Amino acid sequence: MVSAGTAEQLAVAQILRTIDAEDRGRLLAALATQLRDLDLAEDVLQEAMVRALETWASRGVPHNPRAWLLTVAKNQALDIIRSDAVKARRLASVPIEHQDTGGDHLDHAVRLGDELSSVNIPDERLGLFFTCSHSTLKEREKIALIMRFLAGLSTVEVAAAFLVDTRTMQQRIVRAKKRITTTGIPFGRPSTEQLRERLPGVLRVVYLIFTQGYTPTTGSAHSRTDLQEEAIALARLLVTLVPHETEARGLLSLLLLTASRAQARTDSAGVPVSLAEQDRRSWDSQLIAEGLSLALTAAGETEAGPYTVQATIAALHAEAATYSETDWEQILVLYGILSRLEPGPVVSLNRAVAMGKAKGPEAGLNALEELAAHPGLEDYRPFHIAHALTLNELGMPEQAGRAFRKALGCLGNDAESDYIETQIRDLLSGKALKRRSG
């Protein structure tokens, strides 16, 4: 923040960096909710940080620095609104009063900051989650906004995480913020009814962020931990904001249990390793422990939905000491439940694979071939891989080879392509295929 300065300035800069890292999301959410304007909230928070740097070094750090920042930012916003007719009209109904500063603007804010304890700063992040995942926004806009304003990443960091250039990401965020304003997307806490209706949409954005980190559909890396970590942090935040929501805990559990296998999912060369062949000792036992305990409680609740069911499936994998000890019967039942809750081609595919494990490869092949004509699976790489592996298991290497070649023709990342090419070479050279599935 400052390259050189007095000891006081350096100390203040350090405090501000800590606040920025820990509480930026919360401060921003409080301001955006009151001002109903994300842009303005960002600008005035930045301005308040700059003023803090100047003021705190000479006058001392207020007892409650966060409340000081909020008050100064809010006053700054009101000054801007007053001088901008369009903003003023739009924000005419904003229920905030200018803190009359009398003589000294900042002194008053310091006093006010002293009076407010940090628990009095309302936590509006849940409302901001809902604003940023509103159904009128495009999916990529929702993801960008949540990464920027709730995960607290800079535009440069968000761009890097999604492998797009900074300018593109900057434009995307600007457009999304503009859409919130012009469309009139509401700010503020959701009602009980809205929470029930829209929480799935919010959870989905977090899930999408995670899956983009888990299996990028393009590019060379098979897994991007930074996105996974951000998604887990967001899910954790949601659990603290709505601790009673089963599906929020179900999602966190699912992400933790999936992430616990991150190390084992690729070998040292970055080639994916199937669930069957993963070294279970390299699974992260701490993530598993937390994920399991969350899954256990969530699974017993009446509100358990698709994320909780998926977490329970992941929990069964995590609990199996070896691949062959996996409780496939139970997993098959759970995929049956999941396909009723959230029918879709990928769920059907997973259910067919579980069928093969629980009831034998013939049953699995039948289930898979029933799905072959599904438009959602025709060009879906994991379907053709599963098909190939089942065919090979049944001693049909020629058909298996054809299925692998179909898989190669589908969209996927380079590491997967390498894996498939190796399998085809092994088949051609008559080498027995290593068992793989999942």
Added chain:
Amino acid sequence: MKYVLLLMGNAGDAECGADEGPDPSEFMAFDEEINAAGIVVGGFALEGPETGVRVSTRATETIVTSGPFAEGGEFVGGSYVIEVADIDEAIAWAKKSPGSTLGHIEIRPLADY
């Protein structure tokens, strides 16, 4: 915020009052309800698209054409201009409108100049 609810129809669709379409009485009931809510600040209902007259001026020439126009597609049947707190309220009203069952409702925020 002010929004326009544009009641969109499709040229190929059933006429209002025909068997599949919503009954005119449903439109009347909706009209009564939305007006009673005190949020309507304007709006209009239009005669069918075949009664339309198109005017376009290109270079020195002005072309005036009368319907019915050969091409089908979407047309505006009517509108409400409403003043509500946010897009969620506008969406809730659009959902209630019988116009959303056969055609669709396009919600557009009024530009603020």
